[in-house]
Amino acid sequence: MSGKERLPVTGAQGDLLRLVATGQAESRAELARLSGLAASSVSLRVEELRDAGLLVEEGSGTSRGGRRPRRLRLSPSAGVLTVADLGAHHVRLGLLDLSGTPLAVQEREADITAGPEAVLDWLADAFDDLLETHAPPGVPLRGVGTGIPGPVDPATGRVVGPSRMPGWNNFPVADHLRARYDLPVLVENDANLMAVGEARSWPGADNLMVLKAGTGIGCGVVVNGRLHRGRGAAGDISHVRVRTDSSIVCACGHRDCLEAYASGAALQAALAEAGIAVERPAYIVGLVDDAVPEATSLVRTAGRMIGEVLTVLVNFFNPDVIAVGGSLAAAEPLIASIRAAVYERCLPLATRELEIAPARAGQDAALLGGGALLLDAVL
Ligand SMILES: [Zn+2]
Numbered sequence: 001m002s003g004k005e006r007l008p009v010t011g012a013q014g015d016l017l018r019l020v021a022t023g024q025a026e027s028r029a030e031l032a033r034l035s036g037l038a039a040s041s042v043s044l045r046v047e048e049l050r051d052a053g054l055l056v057e058e059g060s061g062t063s064r065g066g067r068r069p070r071r072l073r074l075s076p077s078a079g080v081l082t083v084a085d086l087g088a089h090h091v092r093l094g095l096l097d098l099s100g101t102p103l104a105v106q107e108r109e110a111d112i113t114a115g116p117e118a119v120l121d122w123l124a125d126a127f128d129d130l131l132e133t134h135a136p137p138g139v140p141l142r143g144v145g146t147g148i149p150g151p152v153d154p155a156t157g158r159v160v161g162p163s164r165m166p167g168w169n170n171f172p173v174a175d176h177l178r179a180r181y182d183l184p185v186l187v188e189n190d191a192n193l194m195a196v197g198e199a200r201s202w203p204g205a206d207n208l209m210v211l212k213a214g215t216g217i218g219c220g221v222v223v224n225g226r227l228h229r230g231r232g233a234a235g236d237i238s239h240v241r242v243r244t245d246s247s248i249v250c251a252c253g254h255r256d257c258l259e260a261y262a263s264g265a266a267l268q269a270a271l272a273e274a275g276i277a278v279e280r281p282a283y284i285v286g287l288v289d290d291a292v293p294e295a296t297s298l299v300r301t302a303g304r305m306i307g308e309v310l311t312v313l314v315n316f317f318n319p320d321v322i323a324v325g326g327s328l329a330a331a332e333p334l335i336a337s338i339r340a341a342v343y344e345r346c347l348p349l350a351t352r353e354l355e356i357a358p359a360r361a362g363q364d365a366a367l368l369g370g371g372a373l374l375l376d377a378v379l
Contacts, residue, residue, distance in 0.1 A: 007079070007378050007379060008184075008378060008379055009049070009052075009379065012037060012041070013045050013048060013049060014379060015035055016031050016035060016037075016042065016045055016049065017049060017054060017055065017379050018375075018376075018379050019034055019035065020055060020073060020074060021074050021098060021099055021100075021375055021379055023099070025072070026071050026072050026073065027069040027071065027072060028042050028043055028046055029069060031046070031072070046072065053077060054074065054075055054078045055072055055073070055074060055075060056073060056074075056075045057072050058071055058073070059071060074097070074098045074099050076097060076136065076139070077136065077138065078097075078139075078142075079097075079098050079140050079141065079143075079378070080095055080096065080097055080098070080103065080135050080136075080139055080142065081095075081096045081097075081098065081100075081141070081144070081145065081370075081371055081374050081375070081378070082094070082095055082096075082127040082130060082141065082145070083144075083145045083147075083186075083366075083367050083374060084123055084126075084127070084145070084370075085146075085147045085190060085194075085367055085370070086110065086112065086119070086123070086147055086148055086149060087112070087149055087190070087214065087215065088112050088113075088214075088216075088265075089111065089112075089215070089280055090108065090109055091110040091123065092105065092107050092364070092367060093106045093107070093108065093126055093127065093130055094106075094364065094367035094371070095130050095131065095135060096367070096371040098142065098379075100368060100372050100375060102367060102368070103134055103136075104130060104133070104134035105364060105367065106126075106130060110122070110123075112165055112168075113164070113165070113166055115166065115167035115168070116159070116167055116171040116173065116176070117176070120173065120176050120177060124177065124180050124181075127144065141181070142183065142184070142378045143183050143185070143374045143375075144177055144181050144183055144184075144186070144374075145185065145186030145188070145370040145371075146173070146177070146186070146187055146370070147188055147189065147190035147192075147193040147194075147366050147370060148162070148173065148187060148188070148189060148190060149162070149165070149189075149190045149214075149215070149216055149218070150162025150163065150165050150216075151189060151232060151233055151236055152173070152187055152188055152189045152192075152232060153231075153232045154188070154229050154232050156174070157173055157174020157175065157187040158172050158173065158174070159171050159173055160232070163216060163251040163252065163259065164215070164216070164251065164265060174186075174187040184374065184377040184378050185377075186370060186373055186374040186377055189218065189220070189232075189235075189236075190212065190366055191210065191212040191218025191219055191220040191235060192227055192229065192235070192369070193220070193365075193366040193369040193373070194210055194212050194218075194325055194326075194359070194366045194369060195208065195209075195210035195220020195221065195235070195369065196222070196227050196368075196369030196370075196372055197361050197364070197365035197369030197370075198210045198220075198325065198361045198365045198369070199222045199225070199369075200368065201360035201361045202320075202321050202323070202360070204320075205320040205321045205355075206222075206223075206224050206320060207222065207223055207224065207317065207318070207319040207320050207321075208221070208222040208319055208320060208321045208322070208323060209221055209222075209235070209310070209313065209317070209319050209321070209322045209323075210222070210322075210323045210325060210359065211306070211310075211322060211323070211324045211325065211326070211338075212325055213262075213263075213264070213302075213306070213325070213326040213327070213328040213329055213334060214263075214264050214281060214327040214328060215263065215264045215265050215281045215327070216259060216263050216264070216265065217237060217238045217258060217262060218235070218236065218237075218238065218326075219235040219236070219237050220235050221234050221235040221317070227373070237258060237306075237309050237313070238257060238259035239252050239254065239257040239258070239259060240257065240258050241254070241255075241256050241258075242257070242258050242261060242262075242305045242308065243256075243308070244256055244261060248266075261301070261302065261305055262301075262303075262305045263281075263302075264280075264281025264282070264284065264326075264328050265281060267284055267295075267298050267302060267328075268280070268281050268284065270298055271284070271287075271294060271295060271298065276292070276294055281327060281328065282327035282328070284298075284299065284328060284331065285327070285328060285330045285331045288331040288332070288333060289331075296333055299333050299334050299337075300333045300334075300336075300337045301337075302328075302334065303333060303334040303335065303336065303337030303338045303340075303341070304337045304338075304340070306334075306337075306338050306341075307337055307339070307340065307342050308341050310322065310341070310342050311341060311342055311346050314346045314354065315346055315347055315350055318349075318350050319354065320353065320354065321354070321355045321356075322338070322342070322354065322355070322356045322357075323357060323358070323359040323360065324338065324356070324358055324359060325358070325361075326359075329358055329359060330358075335356065335357070335358060339356045
């Protein structure tokens, strides 16, 4: 057998491989403890996985005295994954090894309004480019994934009812990519990917809401350490109705959705009306840093509205952490006003240990999350 062994590996072998890939086990003894298998059958299967080129056992692991156990990890030649975090204006591309560690990350300009076929074919070309340039020679591609800045039906991998994505509604993104790659394909809402990546930066927090404040507004929900998708729309707070004095019709056709007031796209439009042209929502942060009063005031109002929506959710779900990421998260008044709204209105028991903070995982959060979810599909 060779490193090109077909995945997934099923049964007990697959279980052991996943325990190593996710970092839960790094020795045969830990595998035996976590899997409940006898030491002898763990050893047999580890040998098979080594022979298949999927696991390597190296040097010394950590041990208290005595002979040091050898450390198990996924073989660097077992495979690579390509993952994209597709935004309205740019895409972040990652080449990851099977343990989810990025080998190379690139950012490119992209225009999601060009429609699904053009964007996805371009994306696949960019993946091929990344593989050719950065993948270790002879190491097979095992899976392909992308985040989408809109709602995704997890059962079909189709985009359903997105805003600002003309031509994408009901497009079979997963099928389109699978036709090109014939490999496991992950298609997931971008905020969900970010939530999975971000959750790894909060050890000890089991329940998180990860808000993505960018061109749109998204939220990923992690319950007991796992992504909660519901039927696909879980965490989608963009079309929750907010209380305002004015009235704006949202892209979805309803009035006064959160997104119509508090998304980066909405702030950009409001600034344009005030005679301040901003090429991209992300640049609003710069205006806030420069103390442009219109920008600061709009961001503060957006934070309050987001915070008011979150008060309901915090009382209901009672998370440990609300992490705020996305291109607007760096605008300090945004998080300050979210905090103010939540702490003022929520039950003391709900906020006593609640942390509302900027996201920690950085710009690669969605890629890391994509790698972790894709690994589940691959192994
Ligand atoms: Zn709406």
